[in-house]
Amino acid sequence: MADSAGAGSFTDIRAGTWQAVRVTGPLALLDSASLYFRSFYALPESMTAPDGTPVNAVRGFTDTVARILTDRRPARLVACLDADWRPKFRTDLLPSYKAHRVAEEVPEGGDVEEVPDTLTPQVPIILELLEAFGLATAEAAGYEADDVIGALATHEKKSPVEVITGDRDLFQLVRHEPTPTVVIYVGKGWNKAEILGPAEIAEKYGVPVEHAGAAYADMAALRGDPSDGLPGVAGIGEKTAAKLITQFGSLQALLDASTAGDSRVPLKTRLRLTDAADYLAVAPTVVRIAAEAPIEQSRPDLVPAEPADPDKVAELAERWNLGRSVERLLAALPKS
Numbered sequence: 609m610a611d612s613a614g615a616g617s618f619t620d621i622r623a624g625t626w627q628a629v630r631v632t633g634p635l636a637l638l639d640s641a642s643l644y645f646r647s648f649y650a651l652p653e654s655m656t657a658p659d660g661t662p663v664n665a666v667r668g669f670t671d672t673v674a675r676i677l678t679d680r681r682p683a684r685l686v687a688c689l690d691a692d693w694r695p696k697f698r699t700d701l702l703p704s705y706k707a708h709r710v711a712e713e714v715p716e717g718g719d720v721e722e723v724p725d726t727l728t729p730q731v732p733i734i735l736e737l738l739e740a741f742g743l744a745t746a747e748a749a750g751y752e753a754d755d756v757i758g759a760l761a762t763h764e765k766k767s768p769v770e771v772i773t774g775d776r777d778l779f780q781l782v783r784h785e786p787t788p789t790v791v792i793y794v795g796k797g798w799n800k801a802e803i804l805g806p807a808e809i810a811e812k813y814g815v816p817v818e819h820a821g822a823a824y825a826d827m828a829a830l831r832g833d834p835s836d837g838l839p840g841v842a843g844i845g846e847k848t849a850a851k852l853i854t855q856f857g858s859l860q861a862l863l864d865a866s867t868a869g870d871s872r873v874p875l876k877t878r879l880r881l882t883d884a885a886d887y888l889a890v891a892p893t894v895v896r897i898a899a900e901a902p903i904e905q906s907r908p909d910l911v912p913a914e915p916a917d918p919d920k921v922a923e924l925a926e927r928w929n930l931g932r933s934v935e936r937l938l939a940a941l942p943k944s
Contacts, residue, residue, distance in 0.1 A: 633683030635764055635909070636676055637757045639773035640687045640745075644669040644734060646774055646794065648727045657928045665730040670737065670933040675798050677911065677940035680770060684909040687738055688756040689747040696750065697898075701890035704837040737924055741937065742916030744909040748901035754778060758897030761789050777836070779813075780825035780897060782806045789821075814850040816857075823850075826859035829891040838891065841884040844877070852877070859892060913942055 647668020655664040676682065694706045738745055746756050754777055761769045761781050769789040771778050776793070782805050783789045790805040802808070809824055810817035830849040832840015844852075855872065856862040866873045866881045873881075881888065907916075915921045915938070925934040 633681050634768040634770045635760070636680060636682035636685040637760055637769060637771045638673070638676070638685065638687045639753055639757060639771070639775055639778065640669075640734075641690050641693070641753055642774040643672050643772065643794070644731070645727070646797070647672060648730070650797070653726060655929075661729065661928070662726045663730060663733065663928050663930065665727055666733045666737070666928060667930060667933045669734050670930060670937050672794075672798060673743070674933070674936040674940040676772060677937070677942070679798075680792070681942070682770065682911060683942075684744075684767065685911050686744045686746050686760060686905065686909050688753040688760070689745055690753045691747040691749050691751055693752055695752060695755075698894045702837070702887070702894045704839065705894055707837050733924070733928055737921070737930070737934075739906065740915060740917045740920035740924060741941075742907065742912040744905055744907050746903050746905040748903050751898055751901040755898040755901040756903055757781070759899050759901045759903055762897070762899040764789075777828070777833075777895070778897075779804065779809050780821045780828070780895075782809050782821045782824075814847065814854065816854050822858070823853050825896050826853045826892070829859060829888070829895040830862075838895065839884075839887060841880050841888070843880045848877075859888075863888060911942055915941075 644665045648665035651664035651668045653662040653664055655662065655667050657663050673685075673687075676685070694710070698705045699707075735745065746760065747753070748756050748759070754775065757771055757773075757778060758781055761771060765786050768787055769781075771781055771789065771791045772794060773791060774793065774795040776795075778791055779793075781789050782791060784806055788805065790803055793802045793804055794800075804812070806817050806820040809815065809820040813824060813827060815823035815827055827846070827849045829838070830841055830844055830853065831846050832838040841849075852862050853859060856865055862873070863881060866878045869878075921934060921938070925931055
């Protein structure tokens, strides 16, 4: 894993020399795909570059990063990327994982709604802009951005962590120790963002606050999630799943009690768990973040006071018609 500076010191890449500087403020971990997808669908494709290329996702993502820097004031920031949005180690265990998102062959004569892919060409522009600004990106071969975020958050020992995402899967990362980790959930946009820590997750889902993150992951595996191709256990919804995880402490403890014929597990629940045994054998690995993902980080994660390459920023702003969005991001950089 690439070295990430904590609250004590940081190698200042902007000066071109090894220079220690004091760092305060949280580490912001961005679920980049989640943010630019939401930007793409929230803003009109009439936002274009001079050559007609849509840049709505680029503009929206840039504005979101500017808001994060302005409102949250992170000292460090990493834009986390999907190297593989449907990793083999997960699909080998559960072939249905995100399978519905894979384009299927349409039978001859069949009808299909054609959706023009105008988002994909915008992603390289976003990456170029992040590089020109000197903002770090990170990915891990064979893993999702969720795993990258999870690895960075799990191994952070100095700074508070703020995970910015529109994906509920990352609720499993909330914690108090060794450094507090919260999720800033932007499923309804930045203006309606929710800041969720262990107490909020416990209240929202009825799981125990003392290990709310792990309990949420267990509940999610038991409940399932159709949007990710997780069937869950038939007949066990969110409330029942949360109640069972709270009662027994963990999914494994529940399964052990069920196998042992524990009277606290109702007969109907035991039968349902037995019927779903094959799914439950693999679900935890599929659902839980792979905290040991081998991260490759583009640069140190200090938020720079000025762009790493101002000329490149200006060139990208002109080429892609990003004027005001780039201006807002420039204004949001911390002043030295």
